[in-house]
Amino acid sequence: xxxxxxxxxxxxxxxxxxxxxxxxxxxxxxxxxxxxxxxxxxxxxxxxxxxxxxxxxxxxxxxxxxxxxxxxxxxxxxxxxxxxxxxxxxxxxxxxxxxxxxxxxxxxxxxxxxxxxxxxxxxxxxxxxxxxxxxxxxxxxxxxxxxxxxxxxxxxxxxxxxxxxxxxxxxxxxxxxxxxxxxxxxxxxxxxxxxxxxxxxxxxxxxxxxxxxxxxxxxxxxxxxxxxxxxxxxxxxxxxxxxxxxxxxxxxxxxxxxxxxxxxxxxxxxxxxxxxxxxxxxxxxxxxxxxxxxxxxxxxxxxxxxxxxxxxxxx
Amino acid sequence: xxxxxxxxxxxxxxxxxxxxxxxxxxxxxxxxxxxxxxxxxxxxxxxxxxxxxxxxxxxxxxxxxxxxxxxxxxxxxxxxxxxxxxxxxxxxxxxxxxxxxxxxxxxxxxxxxxxxxxxxxxxxxxxxxxxxxxxxxxxxxxxxxxxxxxxxxxxxxxxxxxxxxxxxxxxxxxxxxxxxxxxxxxxxxxxxxxxxxxxxxxxxxxxxxxxxxxxxxxxxxxxxxxxxxxxxxxxxxxxxxxxxxxxxxxxxxxxxxxxxxxxxxxxxxxxxxxxxxxxxxxxxxxxxxxxxxxxxxxxxxxxxxxxxxxxxxxxxxxxxxxxxxxxxxxxxxxxxxxxxxxxxxxxxxxxxxxxxxxxxxxxxxxxxxxxxxxxxxxxxxxxxxxxxxxxxxxxxxxxxxxxxxxxxxxxxxxxxxxxxxxxxxxxxxxxxxxxxxxxxxxxxxxxxxxxxxxxxxxxxxxxxxxxxxxxxxxxxxxxxxxxxxxxxxxxxxxxxxxxxxxxxxxxxxxxxxxxxxxxxxxxxxxxxxxxxxxxxxxxxxxxxxxxxxxxxxxxxxxxxxxxxxxxxxxxxxxxxxxxxxxxxxxxxxxxxxxxxxxxxxx
Numbered sequence: 064x065x066x067x068x069x070x071x072x073x074x075x076x077x078x079x080x081x082x083x084x085x086x087x088x089x090x091x092x093x094x095x096x097x098x099x100x101x102x103x104x105x106x107x108x109x110x111x112x113x114x115x116x117x118x119x120x121x122x123x124x125x126x127x128x129x130x131x132x133x134x135x136x137x138x139x140x141x142x143x144x145x146x147x148x149x150x151x152x153x154x155x156x157x158x159x160x161x162x163x164x165x166x167x168x169x170x171x172x173x174x175x176x177x178x179x180x181x182x183x184x185x186x187x188x189x190x191x192x193x194x195x196x197x198x199x200x201x202x203x204x205x206x207x208x209x210x211x212x213x214x215x216x217x218x219x220x221x222x223x224x225x226x227x228x229x230x231x232x233x234x235x236x237x238x239x240x241x242x243x244x245x246x247x248x249x250x251x252x253x254x255x256x257x258x259x260x261x262x263x264x265x266x267x268x269x270x271x272x273x274x275x276x277x278x279x280x281x282x283x284x285x286x287x288x289x290x291x292x293x294x295x296x297x298x299x300x301x302x303x304x305x306x307x308x309x310x311x312x313x314x315x316x317x318x319x320x321x322x323x324x325x326x327x328x329x330x331x332x333x334x335x336x337x338x339x340x341x342x343x344x345x346x347x348x349x350x351x352x353x354x355x356x357x358x359x360x361x362x363x364x365x366x367x368x369x370x371x372x373x374x375x376x377x378x
Numbered sequence: 379x380x381x382x383x384x385x386x387x388x389x390x391x392x393x394x395x396x397x398x399x400x401x402x403x404x405x406x407x408x409x410x411x412x413x414x415x416x417x418x419x420x421x422x423x424x425x426x427x428x429x430x431x432x433x434x435x436x437x438x439x440x441x442x443x444x445x446x447x448x449x450x451x452x453x454x455x456x457x458x459x460x461x462x463x464x465x466x467x468x469x470x471x472x473x474x475x476x477x478x479x480x481x482x483x484x485x486x487x488x489x490x491x492x493x494x495x496x497x498x499x500x501x502x503x504x505x506x507x508x509x510x511x512x513x514x515x516x517x518x519x520x521x522x523x524x525x526x527x528x529x530x531x532x533x534x535x536x537x538x539x540x541x542x543x544x545x546x547x548x549x550x551x552x553x554x555x556x557x558x559x560x561x562x563x564x565x566x567x568x569x570x571x572x573x574x575x576x577x578x579x580x581x582x583x584x585x586x587x588x589x590x591x592x593x594x595x596x597x598x599x600x601x602x603x604x605x606x607x608x609x610x611x612x613x614x615x616x617x618x619x620x621x622x623x624x625x626x627x628x629x630x631x632x633x634x635x636x637x638x639x640x641x642x643x644x645x646x647x648x649x650x651x652x653x654x655x656x657x658x659x660x661x662x663x664x665x666x667x668x669x670x671x672x673x674x675x676x677x678x679x680x681x682x683x684x685x686x687x688x689x690x691x692x693x694x695x696x697x698x699x700x701x702x703x704x705x706x707x708x709x710x711x712x713x714x715x716x717x718x719x720x721x722x723x724x725x726x727x728x729x730x731x732x733x734x735x736x737x738x739x740x741x742x743x744x745x746x747x748x749x750x751x752x753x754x755x756x757x758x759x760x761x762x763x764x765x766x767x768x769x770x771x772x773x774x775x776x777x778x779x780x781x782x783x784x785x786x787x788x789x790x791x792x793x794x795x796x797x798x799x800x801x802x803x804x805x806x807x808x809x810x811x812x813x814x815x816x817x818x819x820x821x822x823x824x825x826x827x828x829x830x831x832x833x834x835x836x837x838x839x840x841x842x843x844x845x846x847x848x849x850x851x852x853x854x855x856x857x858x859x860x861x862x863x864x865x866x867x868x869x870x871x872x873x874x875x876x877x878x879x880x881x882x883x884x885x886x887x888x889x890x891x892x893x894x895x896x897x898x899x900x901x902x903x904x905x906x907x908x909x910x911x912x913x914x915x916x917x918x919x920x921x922x923x924x925x926x927x928x929x930x931x932x933x934x935x936x937x938x939x940x941x942x943x944x945x946x947x948x949x950x951x952x953x954x955x956x957x958x959x960x961x962x963x964x965x966x967x968x969x970x971x972x973x974x975x976x977x978x979x980x
Contacts, residue, residue, distance in 0.1 A: 188440075274480040280436055281475075282468035282495050282546065296485055372485055372530040 064368075071364065075357045082353045083135065087128050089349075090342040135350065141343035145335070150347040153332065158351070161329035163233055164251065164321070165313050167244050171252025172259050172309070177302070179256075180263025184298075185290060187268055195260065202257030207316055211250045211323040218246060228325040247324040251316045255309050262305050266298035273297075296370060303370070307363035314352055382409035382449075383553050383586045384433070384471075389446035391425070391432045399443060402428050406446070406612050408605055410554065415580065415587040417601035417618070419594065421633070421861035422832075424607040426590045430556050433588075434473060435463055451553065469499040472547035476559035478539035482531040488542045489527035495549040514545040517582075518575060535951050537568035544575065551583060558590045565724040565952060566888065570932035573600055592861065594637040595891075595934030598622060606630045618938045636866040638891035640933045644919065649718060649873055649896045652866035668873050671716035671880060672898055678712035679849045679882050680736065680769075685709040685745035687728075687735045691956065704955045705731040706742070707906035707963050713850065716876060718883040720893040720914075722929070723903035724952055729886045732903070733852045736884070737769055738762060750849045767797060770843035774855035776835035780827040786813075786838050787823025793845045812841040815878075817871060833864035837871065844875070854886045869896055890933045894918050899974070902926045905955045907966065912975030922969075922977040 099106065115121050119130055134141065140150035183195040219227035226243050233240040270276060271294055279293045318330035325331075329348065336344035368374045389406040392399040403425040410416045418426045431437050432444045435455065448455040450470060455463065467473075475481045483491060492514060493507035502510065508527065515523035518541040531539055540560060547555055557576065561569040577600065580587055589600055597604055597618065604621045606614045606629065614627040625631050635653050643650065650667045687706035690699045705728045713719050721729040735742040738754060747754035750768040757765055770793075773779040780789055790812055791805040800808070810820035816837040827835055836856065843851055853872070857865045873896060875881055887893050893900060894914060901911040902923065910923040921927045968976040 274475060274477050275483040277436060278473075278475065278481045278543070278546075279483065280467065281434060281473040283464045283466070283498060284468075284494070285464060293483055293486075297483070370485060372487075373532050 064365075067368070068361070068365065071361050075361070078357060079350075079353060083132060083350065084128065086346045086349045087131055089346065091124070093340075093342075140347040140350075143336075143341055143344050145339050145341045145344075150343050153344060154329075154347050154351055157327065157329045157332045159232070160230060160327060161314075161317055161321070163240070164244060164248055164317055164326065164328060165310070167241075167248035168251035168255065168313055168316075169306070169309075171249050172255035173306075175252065176256035176259030177263050180260040181267055181290065181295065181298075183260070183264045184267030184271060185286075187271075192264075195264070199257040199260045202253050202260075205253075207250055207254060207319050208323055210253060211247070211320060214246050214250060215323075230326045230328075243324075243326075247320045247326060250323075251313065251320045254316060255312065258309065258312075259302065259305065263298065263302055266301045267294060270294045270297045300367060300370060303363050303366050307359045310359040311356060314355075380411055382411050383451065384410040384588070385447075385449040386433070387447040387449070389429065389432060389444070389448065391428050391437070391445075392443045393437075394441040394443075401610060403432065403610050406605075408612070408615060410586045410588055412553075412586055413580070413584050414602050415589055415600055416603045416605065417589045417591060417597045418605045418607055419591055419597050419633075420607035421592055421863065423609065425610040426592075426607050427558055429607070430473070430558050430588065430590050433556065434467055434471060436467075436473075465499070468495050468547075468552075469550045470552055471554045471556060472550065472552040473556045473558065474540070474543045474547050474560045476562050478536050478543055478563065481543055482539055484531055487528050487530055488534070489529075492542070492546045492549055495546055499550045510549070511545070514549055515542075517548070517579070518542070518545045520545075535568075536564055537571060537951065540564065540568075540572055541575065544572075544579070548579060548583065552585060554586045554588060555580075556588045556590070559592070560589075561596060562591070562593065566890070567724065567928060567932040567950070568952070569596075569934070571950075573934070576600070593934065594622075594634060594862070594936040598936045598938045599934045599940065606633065622936070622938045633862060634936070636863045637936050638862075638866075638889070638895050639937070640891040640894060640930065640935055641918070642891075643894045643914070647915075649876075649898065651870045651873055652895065654863070654866050654870065668877055671877055673715040673717075673880070676715060678714045679750050680713035680884070681746075681748040682712070682732075682736060683710045683746040685732065685735055685747065686743045687731050687740060688743045699959065701956055701958050702961075704906045704957050704961075704963065706735055707955075708966065709745075709903075709906075709908055711901055711908065711911060713882050713884060715849065715882055716880045717898045718876065718885050718896055720885040720887060720897040720900045721903055722887060722890060722893050722900060724888060724929070726905075726952060726954060727903040728906040728955065729888075729903050730854050731906075733771070733854050733884060733886050737766060737771065737852065739771075763797075767846045768848055769850040769852060770846060770848040771852045771854060772836070772839050772843050772856040774859050776832050776839055776859065777827075779839055780835055782827055785824055785826055786830070789827075790823070790838065790842045790845055793842065797846060799846070808845065809841075812844055813838075815844065815875070816841045817867075831864075833860055833868060836860060836864075836868050840868075840871065840875070844879070847879075848881070850882045850884065852884045852886065855888070856885075857892060858887060858889060865892065872896065890930065902929065905953055907963075907978065909978045910976070912971065912977075913973075916972050916975040920971065920975075922971050922975075926977075 099111070119127060122130070138151055140154070142148070143150055143153055146153065179195050179198070183192045186192050215227045218225050225246055229243050231239040231243055276289060276294060279289050284293070314329070317328060318333055320326070321328045321330035322334065332344065333348050335341070336348065386409070387407050389403060390401060391403040392401045406429055408416065418429060420426045428437070433448055433455065435444065437444070444456060446456065450466065455466060458466065482488065489508065489511055492511040493504065496502045496507040496510055497504070512524045512527060515526065520526060520538060520541050531542070534542060543560075560576070561572050564572060573596065576587065589597075591597060601618045603616065604618045605612055606621065606625075606627065608629045614621060614625060614630045621630060622634065625634060638652070646667060648668050648670055685706055686708060689703040689705060691701040691703060692698060693700050707728070709728075709732055711719060721732060723729050731740060734740045736747050736749070736754070738757070742755070745755070749765060752761070752765040752768070754765060780786075787806075787809050791809045794800065794805045794808055795802070809823050813820050813822060818834060818837055818841070827838070830838065857868050860868060869892060872883065876883060885893065885896060897914045899912060900914050900917045901908045902917065902925065903909070904925045910917060910921065910926045917926065918930070921930055967979050969979045970976055
């Protein structure tokens with residue numbers, strides 16, 4: 064297994080290099096010259112030249128890329144133009160916030176989506192199945208921001224149960240931290256739950272009609288044993304792939320959700336950085352996200368191998 | 379008579395289809411005595427599998443309705459609660475199924491899946507269950523049983539998986555074993571092993587067996603009594619000998635006459651049509667021997683010399699080649715106009731790959747193929763397209779080989795139009811003509827495939843293959859998926875077409891009895907090589923190669939007097955043609971037994 068993981072990580076390196084080239088060209092392709100912006104109103108040729116030398120902008124493009132890549136590899140993502148903080152430090156502050164949001168959202172998505180999906184599959188073509196379908200469809204159709212705002216109005220403003228916005232680190236005040244995160248995580252998880260439910264349902268329907276489930280029933284096993292032990296683990300395989308893919312959707316969703324609940328996370332930082340042309344930060348975020356995506360897929364593959372004995376033999 | 383183990387009275391099953399109850403099985407009544415084997419035989423849609431699932435109450439309760447009485451040792455199973463029924467399933471009555479490849483849960487070890495029954499029904503602890511499971515695995519003759527406890531289904535071959543299923547079914551020492559087509563998906567030599575195993579275990583355990591099958595050969599070999607089902611009705615019940623020799627119902631007689639019997643061709647010189655009886659009236663039609671169609675005077679339409687097809691096996695991180703499947707190894711044969719050459723063998727012997735390599739649907743590794751004057755191995759893409767006018771293929775599955783969104787007429791005329799052989803009007807006339815030729819009517823051209831039965835679809839596939847007036851037809855298991863009576867009709871059609879159009883057939887099949895009926899010459903393939911080739915009569919009446927002999931003796935013969943014969947318990951597995959890198963196939967020598975009858979030696 065460690066060999067397998069090592070190999071997979073090795074394979075990830077070329078992927079990351081390609082992404083890094085893409086990220087680097089991002090700033091070169093975008094219109095506008097950052098040096099002109101920095102040189103101020105006068106655009107003194109000497110200043111411009113000085114800045115170009117200082118930031119090595121006169122080097123050929125591949126050299127610039129390698130310089131930048133060298134920095135990235137050693138943890139130097141550059142300095143944020145807006146806050147003058149190192150990008151890595153900024154990401155280090157914001158990432159835990161979003162990870163907490165993502166984990167809690169995933170949790171909501173799973174505890175809502177998977178059980179309803181199983182139930183809908185077991186009770187296929189009954190009113191339970193149809194109701195679950197309608198719920199899922201509405202979950203997909205209701206926009207995140209609308210649900211967020213409505214929840215704030217109801218739970219925070221009307222009932223006053225939970226804080227409407229803000230953020231507290233989980234290491235400082237865990238109770239308050241979870242309180243502030245419940246609503247955004249629920250909003251974010253809700254949309255994923257619908258997708259998850261539909262996929263769990265179809266995976267379970269396929270498994271439940273398979274020959275080996277007929278065998279299990281012919282053995283005299285109870286519905287409980289059949290559903291939970293004989294079917295669910297098989298149905299989980301496609302669901303895991305989906306979970307890794309949904310991770311991307313989660314980050315995209317976090318951008319909006321963090322705005323609504325004014326959470327100082329990754330999503331909010333992304334929006335701010337894009338609007339202020341803070342390229343160093345955007346680059347750092349994109350790279351970080353790519354790494355996160357690769358790790359999620361690796362996790363999914365490992366889970367796959369653990370669940371599927373056929374794959375275990377091949378590694 | 380002793381009290382029956384199972385007594386079924388007026389069993390009727392209906393399915394809810396589009397809001398209406400449709401009856402699938404009507405008024406089945408039969409008994410199974412202790413230690414007895416009863417076979418339910420019928421074609422697809424006869425309701426035989428539904429009957430077995432009804433007995434076990436394994437149909438979805440929401441969409442099915444089971445009526446009547448199923449008495450198991452004095453208890454009516456249909457009146458039990460679902461919970462009580464669960465204590466019967468896998469305990470008093472066990473089941474094995476057709477598809478050993480999919481009937482086991484892929485993510486649990488086979489040991490766990492067998493132990494589960496013991497823990498569930500016999501209240502054993504895990505360790506007790508483990509010991510008992512190993513004993514059961516030994517009982518079904520799985521080599522190294524203790525070592526294989528923790529292995530997963532994918533590590534077992536089809537035959538071995540069916541043994542695991544049997545071990546699971548026997549775990550709780552049931553009084554009745556329901557075997558639903560347990561050997562249908564298996565190769566013929568493996569089928570023989572499993573049938574023998576079931577017979578032996580039945581004696582050892584003293585249980586009754588309800589055996590569901592479509593194969594009259596299997597029935598003759600295993601059943602004490604036989605129930606014939608036809609479209610949901612039990613048409614005839616009686617001792618197997620009675621049914622076979624003095625069957626009263628016309629359907630029984632029609633079914634039996636359509637069954638290809640190995641050895642029935644002795645004394646015939648040429649391929650012979652199947653005698654097709656009318657299922658309603660039972661009126662017989664004399665089997666007609668087809669006139670000599672082989673044209674030996676001209677150059678063969680297909681000449682294959684030293685054909686080799688290998689598939690690389692890659693593994694590891696960098697996908698380095700670590701071995702090769704030697705699917706076709708040094709295969710040579712000729713096929714004359716108007717001749718049928720059959721390639722027979724078990725799964726993995728390379729017979730299908732040979733057929734595909736000839737058309738270059740898979741790229742051969744080496745060898746020479748001359749087809750109707752084309753040097754197939756040296757053709758470019760355009761040349762290949764031209765060449766494929768001369769050779770067409772008919773596949774096994776008539777359901778998936780026709781595009782469901784294309785009318786039958788479009789499907790048949792497509793090759794004609796794509797090869798620009800004529801105008802749209804000519805294509806239409808051609809299609810109408812072809813439909814008539816294959817025994818359908820011209821006005822069916824505007825219909826879609828789902829409106830046809832399996833046999834009709836296979837006729838359509840044949841019409842499509844004929845659209846380009848090919849010289850050679852590669853029929854890859856073309857009748858294997860069809861019911862016996864349909865199979866007989868389609869075989870007859872192929873023989874008629876051969877006579878009227880002077881076609882050459884490369885007939886690829888695992889079914890020895892059908893092959894004997896339709897072939898002029900036969901080639902037996904084993905592990906990618908032809909081990910024996912010769913005129914049909916010579917190969918079937920005087921088989922020389924040990925593998926040919928083994929194959930012949932494994933075929934169940936629909937003759938109840940052979941019941942009780944044993945092949946001797948063996949658990950040989952099919953060998954695989956996978957070879958390590960650098961493997962050089964040995965030089966093969968052939969010995970001529972009689973004119974044109976060659977057998978591999980050494």
